[in-house]
Amino acid sequence: MRAHGLASQAVEWTGARYADTPTVEDEIWIDARPERVWEIVAAVEEMPSMSNELRAVEWCDGATGPAVGARFVGxxxxxxxxxxxxxxxxxxxxxxxxxxxxxxxxxxPSARWRFTLRPEGAGTRLSQWVQLGPGRSGLSFAIDAMPDKEQKIVFVRLREFEAGIRRTLAAVKERAEAAR
Structure with a gap:
């Protein structure tokens, strides 16, 4: 399915459990060079403006941007x-x-997140991926309280992540293409 430049693989009911470390991934083609798209993706502190859940980000230990080992609080x-x-x-x-x-x-980790950028034609193919678990998270408490509903809880959370990823990818595309 393609909508608004997104190549989507909608989350399907799989009966996945949290321990299965289920994932969601989506991608979009952006009419901008990878370096421009990277500027937006690497500005992690700007991500709250593209998210329904994330409200603020603060880099720790004097970091001002991403580097292996850097930490940030969301x-x-x-x-x-x-x-x-x-x-x-x-x-x-x-x-x-x-x-x-x-x-x-x-x-x-309670989750892993990743952006991947690939040059494609005159633009960039940007994907965003998330994996639940294997470490405990807030979702674990909901599962502990309702173990018989674990698969539904995981499915609903994956659908929320899917919608969030679509929103983020569309916002990155809009910003990168507006800067041309």
Whole structure:
């Protein structure tokens, strides 16, 4: 399915459990060079303006941008999950190709996120990917409270991530193409 330049693979009911470390990925073609797209993706502190959940980002330890080992705190809000903050660790940073971070613990993350940029024609193919778990997260508490609903809880969260990824990719595209 293609809509608004997004190549989408909608999350399908798979009966996945949290321990399966399920993933969601989507991509978009952007009429801008990878270096321009990278400027937007690497400005992690600007991501809240492209997200329904993420409210603010602060770099830690004097960092001002992504580099392997750099940390940032993200402040989020969700109607059903409340408000929380997490520390993320940049685990891969190769400009202008890949930016990835692990949430909470780089060795046992509650989630992993990644942007991948590939030159394509006169533009860039940008993908965003997320993996739940394997470390515990706020979602784990919901699953603990309702273990019989785990698969539905995971499915709903993956659908929310899918919608968030689509929104982020569309916003990056709009910003990168507006700068031409």
């Amino acid at each position: 402040y989020s809000k969700h109607d059903a999950l409340g408000e929380w903050s997490t520390t993320s660790y940049v685990v891969e940073c190769t400009a202008p190709e890949t930016l990835a971070w692990a949430v909470t613990d780089p060795d046992d």
